Amino acid sequence: MTEKGLLIVLSGPSGVGKGTVRQAIFSKGKREFIYSISATTRQSRPGEVDGVDYFFKTRESFEKMIEAEELLEYTQYVGNYYGTPIDYVKKTLESGKDVFLEIEVRGAMQVKERMPEGVFIFLTPPNMDELEARIINRGTDASPIIRQRMEKAIEEIDLMRYYDYAVENDTVENAVNKILAIIQSEHLKVSRLLESKISNEEE
Numbered sequence: 212m213t214e215k216g217l218l219i220v221l222s223g224p225s226g227v228g229k230g231t232v233r234q235a236i237f238s239k240g241k242r243e244f245i246y247s248i249s250a251t252t253r254q255s256r257p258g259e260v261d262g263v264d265y266f267f268k269t270r271e272s273f274e275k276m277i278e279a280e281e282l283l284e285y286t287q288y289v290g291n292y293y294g295t296p297i298d299y300v301k302k303t304l305e306s307g308k309d310v311f312l313e314i315e316v317r318g319a320m321q322v323k324e325r326m327p328e329g330v331f332i333f334l335t336p337p338n339m340d341e342l343e344a345r346i347i348n349r350g351t352d353a354s355p356i357i358r359q360r361m362e363k364a365i366e367e368i369d370l371m372r373y374y375d376y377a378v379e380n381d382t383v384e385n386a387v388n389k390i391l392a393i394i395q396s397e398h399l400k401v402s403r404l405l406e407s408k409i410s411n412e413e414e
């Protein structure tokens with residue numbers, strides 16, 4: 212019996228450092244991790260590449276994906292659609308590779324309904340001033356958008372209790388090490404379950 216990959220859902224408020232931490236995990240982790248590229252109707256930022264950072268869509272084509280049930284989850288966040296193409300996630304998990312979703316909380320709750328076997332990790336900022344400083348210093352969003360993202364952050368942190376794990380992103384190194392330890396222990400759990408299933412079948 213081949214072990215399926217783990218679905219790892221990394222959430223947390225905008226600007227907490229999900230992308231930064233995920234990239235560090237991908238370069239440090241010994242396992243092969245696959246990033247699920249989301250679709251969005253947001254405008255691309257300077258340096259973002261279609262098909263690498265996001266699949267950039269018009270509202271019309273995003274809504275067609277919704278109608279065709281091509282998304283595992285989707286939501287509207289600060290005026291734009293964001294969603295996870297389902298086929299790629301399912302096929303990659305079947306091939307035995309771990310898949311990372313980096314998504315906001317309402318989408319993560321939809322994934323929890325459909326794929327409760329996932330590992331749900333919430334990345335928290337050391338405090339709200341530091342969160343705001345990270346968004347401002349990133350330099351990608353205008354002041355009204357930063358305000359909306361900070362308002363959303365308060366709602367999102369309130370939903371942290373629905374996650375399996377909360378990890379503080381104080382330093383990238385600490386957050387990466389904690390998340391890698393979580394993934395390792397989740398893999399062990401799955402292997403033990405599989406072993407006991409096989410030995411029960413043999414008896």
Ligand SMILES: Nc1ncnc2c1ncn2[C@@H]1O[C@H](COP(=O)(O)OP(=O)(O)OP(=O)(O)O)[C@@H](O)[C@H]1O
Nearest residue numbers: 224225226227228229230231345349380381382383
């Ligand atoms: N531990 C940290 N300490 C200080 N700065 C950090 C830390 N982690 C990330 N940052 C910085 O914070 C900013 C936001 O990080 P990043 O873009 O990775 O956040 P995000 O959660 O992926 O945001 P979004 O959800 O909006 O895409 C970046 O400028 C990044 O360099």
Ligand SMILES: Nc1nc2c(ncn2[C@@H]2O[C@H](COP(=O)(O)O)[C@@H](O)[C@H]2O)c(=O)[nH]1
Nearest residue numbers: 225249250286288293294295313314315318
């Ligand atoms: N529910 C989903 N949320 C997503 C997805 N892809 C990204 N996101 C989250 O949206 C906000 C804003 O992202 P930004 O790139 O505009 O800063 C952030 O929290 C992302 O994690 C998705 O497919 N589904």
